[in-house]
Amino acid sequence: MAPAHSEPELRASLDAVPRYRAGAAPPPGPVGVVAYKVASNENPYPPLPGVLAAISDAATGINRYPDFGSAQLVAELARTLGVNPDQLALGTGSVSLLEYAAQISCADNDEVVFAWPSFEAYPIVTAVAGAQAVQVPLTSDHHHDLEAMLAAITAQTRLVIVCSPNNPTGTAVERSAFVDFLKKVPSRILVVLDEAYTEFVSDDASFDSLALMSQFPNVCILRTFSKAYGLAAIRLGYAIASENVASALRAVALPFGVSSVAQAAGLAALAPPAQRELQARIAQLNLERERVVKALGALCAANPEGNFVWLPLGERSAEFANLCQEQALSVRLFVGVGVRVTIAEPQANDRLITIAQGFSDDHASA
Ligand SMILES: *Cc1c(COP(=O)(O)O)cnc(C)c1O
Numbered sequence: 001m002a003p004a005h006s007e008p009e010l011r012a013s014l015d016a017v018p019r020y021r022a023g024a025a026p027p028p029g030p031v032g033v034v035a036y037k038v039a040s041n042e043n044p045y046p047p048l049p050g051v052l053a054a055i056s057d058a059a060t061g062i063n064r065y066p067d068f069g070s071a072q073l074v075a076e077l078a079r080t081l082g083v084n085p086d087q088l089a090l091g092t093g094s095v096s097l098l099e100y101a102a103q104i105s106c107a108d109n110d111e112v113v114f115a116w117p118s119f120e121a122y123p124i125v126t127a128v129a130g131a132q133a134v135q136v137p138l139t140s141d142h143h144h145d146l147e148a149m150l151a152a153i154t155a156q157t158r159l160v161i162v163c164s165p166n167n168p169t170g171t172a173v174e175r176s177a178f179v180d181f182l183k184k185v186p187s188r189i190l191v192v193l194d195e196a197y198t199e200f201v202s203d204d205a206s207f208d209s210l211a212l213m214s215q216f217p218n219v220c221i222l223r224t225f226s227k228a229y230g231l232a233a234i235r236l237g238y239a240i241a242s243e244n245v246a247s248a249l250r251a252v253a254l255p256f257g258v259s260s261v262a263q264a265a266g267l268a269a270l271a272p273p274a275q276r277e278l279q280a281r282i283a284q285l286n287l288e289r290e291r292v293v294k295a296l297g298a299l300c301a302a303n304p305e306g307n308f309v310w311l312p313l314g315e316r317s318a319e320f321a322n323l324c325q326e327q328a329l330s331v332r333l334f335v336g337v338g339v340r341v342t343i344a345e346p347q348a349n350d351r352l353i354t355i356a357q358g359f360s361d362d363h364a365s366a
Contacts, residue, residue, distance in 0.1 A: 013108075017127040020120060029328025036348035039332040041167065041197075041308050043230030044344040045281050051231070051268045058264035066260035073263045076270050077238060081210060087240055089249035092257040094196060094224040094237030095121050097249060098161070101220060101239070102129035104248040105158040105190045113152050114161040115144045117168055117334060119194065122161055131158070142169035142301045142312065146181040153185065160185060163194040165201060168332065168340035169312075170304030175207035182216045190245065193221045196237075197306035199228035199282055200289075205305050210240060217242040220249075225262075227307060228282050229269050236262040289343045295353040299360055311356075312338040316363070323355050 023039030047055070070090050078085040091097040098121055106112060108130040114122045116135035126133040134157070136149045144162060153160070162181075164173040173181075178193075185191055193209055213219050220241035226232040236258060239249055268274055285307055292309055293300060301310040313320050314336065321333035324341075329351055332340040341352055 011130075013127065013130050018120075018123050020124055023332055024330045026328050026330035027325050029326075033328050034347065035328035035330075036344055036351070037330050038342040038344045038348055038352070039330045039340075040232070041227055041306065041340075041342045042232050042344075043227060043281070043285075043307070044342075044348070045230050047230060047265075048269070048274050048277055050271065050274050051265050054264040054268035055234075055261055058261045061260060064260070065256050066258060066263060068256065070258050070263050073258075073266045073270075076267055080270055081240060083210065083240055084243065086243040087213075087246050089239045089241070089246045089253065090258045091237050091239070091249075091253060092235040092262075093226060094194070094222040094239075095125075096235075096254065096257060097222050097237055097239045098122070098192070098194070099125045099128060100249045100252050101161075101190060101192050101222075102126055102131060102159060103252045104245070106131035107158075109156065110158040111154060111156040112159045112161065113149055113157055115149065115163065115166065117337060118161075118163045119167045119196075122163075132156075138166070138169060138171075141171075142166070142310065143171045144173055146173070146177055150181065150184050153189065157189055159190050159192065161192045161194060163196075165197045165305035167196065167306065168308070168334060168338065169301055169310045170306050170308060171301065172201055172205045172303075172305040174205070179212065182212065182219065185218070187216070187218050189218060191216070191219050193219060195221055196224045196227055198223060199278075200286060200307050201305045202286070205303070213240070213242070217245075220245055225266055225269060229278060230281070231262075231265055231269065234262045234265045235259075236266050285343050288346060288349050292343060292349050292353060296356050297360075299356050308340055308342045310338055310340055314338070320355075320359055323359060324352070327351055327355055329355070 026035035026037045029035050074085050074088050102125045106129045110131045111134050112126040112131050113134045115138055123133045134152050136152050139145045209221055220239050222239050224237035299311050317339050321331050321339050324331045
């Protein structure tokens with residue numbers, strides 16, 4: 001009799017891969033209360049009509065494979081950014097480019113240094129590449145501790161990820177501190193600057209990260225159409241790097257990963273009329289952010305530069321998240337650390353403010 005078939009043997013290191021926790025849909029609220037999902041830093045605005053039209057046009061051709069190199073979109077992005085097209089690599093969301101960055105830099109047991117708490121995909125892409133995560137705690141005011149990150153670099157370090165503005169704390173790295181950091185990181189190490197929220201950064205905190213690449217060819221910038229551009233479900237992100245690094249990213253990329261529909265949506269979103277409307281929306285969301293930050297006061301971390309706020313409530317985080325759930329706001333809870341809330345529709349922001357004010361009053365009187 002043939003031996004019983006068993007499950008195949010999988011890579012032992014897969015056990016080390018944490019599972020991604022996707023932002024939850026909002027629970028149904030009390031009768032008459034509209035539910036809002038503020039757990040995934042999505043854009044509350046629906047797609048622009050011009051982008052939707054481009055998507056439905058492109059949908060008529062989906063019996064064909066997409067253009068392999070996304071030539072038109074790459075050309076338009078290169079023109080917009082003022083870089084050489086060969087410096088770009090596209091991916092199905094910038095999460096895919098994070099994975100590619102780990103793949104091109106790390107082999108088994110190499111080390112990836114990043115701040116913590118930061119984006120939850122970093123430990124995953126590190127483990128998928130078979131590498132070891134080296135998590136460096138943020139400073140007490142929720143910023144990257146660049147000094148400590150430097151100190152964490154060893155001979156095994158192949159990749160350093162800096163998230164600015166940082167998800168979930170909203171803090172941005174400062175230009176001069178980042179330049180000092182880059183001067184000290186050994187140039188053999190790939191430094192990924194994850195700028196998923198760069199469009200929301202205030203003028204005061206923003207700097208030309210692209211300009212740093214001529215001085216530091218080991219820097220790779222990641223951006224996405226998911227957040228400010230409001231195209232999270234189209235799955236489109238890109239890397240800007242040296243031609244050598246960009247070429248390596250393209251070499252490991254999933255073939256045809258960027259669909260024709262995504263390419264068309266990206267092109268339409270870059271067109272001047274769409275850009276004007278997107279800038280207006282970003283300005284509006286930033287005004288809302290300012291309003292929320294003022295109302296939340298000491299409950300939220302100072303100077304958030306993304307489309308979200310961070311409430312570092314420690315042990316009280318779950319209690320706050322529960323209050324939000326009861327009011328049909330699905331926030332993102334980091335157990336024992338804090339709560340991240342997306343700046344969304346004004347009504348959702350109003351509700352957050354009301355809950356937060358009740359919460360501080362309760363704790364003030366306790
Ligand atoms: C949302 C996010 C991304 C990008 O997500 P994609 O949808 O895959 O482009 C990347 N980095 C951070 C820090 C994010 O919060």
